Amino acid sequence: MAPGEHHAADASPATSPAAWCSHLRKRFRRHQAVHDVSLQVGRGEVVGLLGPNGAGKTTVIKMLLGLVRPDEGEVLLLGRPVDDPAARAGVGYLPELFRYQPWLTAAEVVALHARLSGASVPAAEQRERLALVGLGQRGDDRVGGFSKGMQQRLGLAVALVARPAFVVLDEPTSALDPVGRADVRDVVLGLREQGTAVLLNSHLIGEVERVCDRVVILDGGRVAAAGTLAELLGQRRLRLELTGVNAAAEQRLAATGPVEREGATWTVVLPVDDDGALVPALVRDLAALGVAVHAVEPVRVSLEERLLGILRHDGQPETHHQVVSR
Amino acid sequence: MSHQLRSTGVIALLTLREAARRKVVLALAALTVLLLGLAGWGFWRLGAELTSGEARVAASQVLNLVLFGLSLIAALGTAFLTGPTVAGETESGAALAVLARPVRRSAYLLGKWLGLAVFGGVYVVVAASALCLVVLWAVGYWPPDPVAGLLLLAGQTVVLLTLALLLSTAVSPMASGVVAVGLFGATWISGVVGGVGVALGNEGVARVGEVSRVVLPTDGLWRGAMHAFQDPSALTAMGAGAEAFPFLSTSSPTPLYLLWSAVWVAMVLWVATTAFARKDL
Numbered sequence: 001m002a003p004g005e006h007h008a009a010d011a012s013p014a015t016s017p018a019a020w021c022s023h024l025r026k027r028f029r030r031h032q033a034v035h036d037v038s039l040q041v042g043r044g045e046v047v048g049l050l051g052p053n054g055a056g057k058t059t060v061i062k063m064l065l066g067l068v069r070p071d072e073g074e075v076l077l078l079g080r081p082v083d084d085p086a087a088r089a090g091v092g093y094l095p096e097l098f099r100y101q102p103w104l105t106a107a108e109v110v111a112l113h114a115r116l117s118g119a120s121v122p123a124a125e126q127r128e129r130l131a132l133v134g135l136g137q138r139g140d141d142r143v144g145g146f147s148k149g150m151q152q153r154l155g156l157a158v159a160l161v162a163r164p165a166f167v168v169l170d171e172p173t174s175a176l177d178p179v180g181r182a183d184v185r186d187v188v189l190g191l192r193e194q195g196t197a198v199l200l201n202s203h204l205i206g207e208v209e210r211v212c213d214r215v216v217i218l219d220g221g222r223v224a225a226a227g228t229l230a231e232l233l234g235q236r237r238l239r240l241e242l243t244g245v246n247a248a249a250e251q252r253l254a255a256t257g258p259v260e261r262e263g264a265t266w267t268v269v270l271p272v273d274d275d276g277a278l279v280p281a282l283v284r285d286l287a288a289l290g291v292a293v294h295a296v297e298p299v300r301v302s303l304e305e306r307l308l309g310i311l312r313h314d315g316q317p318e319t320h321h322q323v324v325s326r
Numbered sequence: 327m328s329h330q331l332r333s334t335g336v337i338a339l340l341t342l343r344e345a346a347r348r349k350v351v352l353a354l355a356a357l358t359v360l361l362l363g364l365a366g367w368g369f370w371r372l373g374a375e376l377t378s379g380e381a382r383v384a385a386s387q388v389l390n391l392v393l394f395g396l397s398l399i400a401a402l403g404t405a406f407l408t409g410p411t412v413a414g415e416t417e418s419g420a421a422l423a424v425l426a427r428p429v430r431r432s433a434y435l436l437g438k439w440l441g442l443a444v445f446g447g448v449y450v451v452v453a454a455s456a457l458c459l460v461v462l463w464a465v466g467y468w469p470p471d472p473v474a475g476l477l478l479l480a481g482q483t484v485v486l487l488t489l490a491l492l493l494s495t496a497v498s499p500m501a502s503g504v505v506a507v508g509l510f511g512a513t514w515i516s517g518v519v520g521g522v523g524v525a526l527g528n529e530g531v532a533r534v535g536e537v538s539r540v541v542l543p544t545d546g547l548w549r550g551a552m553h554a555f556q557d558p559s560a561l562t563a564m565g566a567g568a569e570a571f572p573f574l575s576t577s578s579p580t581p582l583y584l585l586w587s588a589v590w591v592a593m594v595l596w597v598a599t600t601a602f603a604r605k606d607l
Contacts, residue, residue, distance in 0.1 A: 028606075062606075062607065065426045066426075067422060067425060067426060067606070067607040068606040068607065069604065069606060085329075085330070085428040085429060085430050086428055087428075088426060088427060088428045089428040091426065093422075093423060093426040094423075095419055095422040095423055095426075097418075097419030097422060098419065098423070099418045099419040099420040099422075099423075100420060100423065101340070101344070101420060103343070103344055103347035103348055104343075104347075112336070112340065112424075113423070113424075113427065115332075115336050116333055116336060116424065116427040116428075116429055117427055117428065118329045118428055155423065158423060168426075
């Protein structure tokens, strides 16, 4: 246990983060799965967990839920130490390996989890959860006859049944078709609207980019980078196709931000505090200076490019993401 | 009622429902009806061929023989049910979602144990009672102490399933069933070998049975059950060699032995819950 890092532990359960862990380490036999992971999911925050296969994402999730015991480190779940079962009362979990009792019906599985959660969830609300994931008509069918995709949908209903304050979704769309993936995205956005915290582990970067407030990137059992999307994706750039650029126009471009030129293509890095008025003003001024503006195109680095950049240049610290290494 | 206690009950009921839905109940019922039918036929022939005195002695032994078959069905049934329900659920991932609930692992495991114990116990009591009624109908024999016998048989089943539960927290579902049934068989054979030792007056050989009965109390409880079901005249008829006969028992278990069996179950259950609590899922 690391002393001096108990700011989360001191907070009361109602205001403490949904999940907080510090310096988690885990070794399986000869394989060090998790080296040193500290992360936090705030109340109502949607956090994406990204990283290549074997980065330790599922192990970190299991340690956060008390399913795997860390060798070192500390975990608080909704303000309580994770070895206290009550810490899990407000948690919904869809495991990567989703399997539900095949001899039960979908409605019985949901009812079982409602009972085990300790919350009293009326039958009508349980049926609502099944309907939300598209299993409204299949409640009385045995899970054994379900396809993989339907079982994953059932897992989502199970994760949501006890009105959780924190939902952990480990690869929630791995068995789903495009429609199912869109449904999951809507469910996560719905949770964010309700103020439910979500930890989403997904390989589908596009989805993480669309629904997450913040992203934690794991690589080789360590946090390779963490931050809000704006922080991780860096500054926006503007690409302009211009002819007739004079000295005054060049000065005007340079006043906006660092400029690069390649023939008629000019790229300007926009300041982070841009409130949206900058680009129209620049275009108006350039036109007034006699410059012919052929095209104006905002350039944004996608999360995928950023992720690949971070994973391929592992260990090189960059300005806007924290790199943890020992 | 605390949430953990309620969860134990929920898991116990779930285990019973699993046994029913997975057609385990149906399979056991079919096997039992088959065994009872064959036994009834055999006892009926026995009653027809022998004088009433001879029939009582023979019925005692054959009753114990058929009961052994029943207890074997119960042992195999519960041991092979325990593996899939505990090791199988952790292996497949079905336990992940359940144990991410505010449920202690010990509450989960105790629930499984309770469900299996009720299932195994009720099966043995119902099937053995039915067998006693069949014998009463066929040869007019009624055991001297059927209640004690039924309870000891149920106890034997509980001991074996507790062992299977411990094994299922450590090894794969298949291995746990195989090892549990193997140990059950080994203890029974050790008991028979020990009986031969007693009959021959060889202390070293007799000790084999005594030690195995302490290490795994299934055989001791089984011998107690046989003693409760057999006619006292069967022992006198067999004379000094009675100990060597595997389907007769010369004594009922002492209160100390019964206490030891209960302590054994509690201890093994404690080890199983401790091991399971430390397991990475």
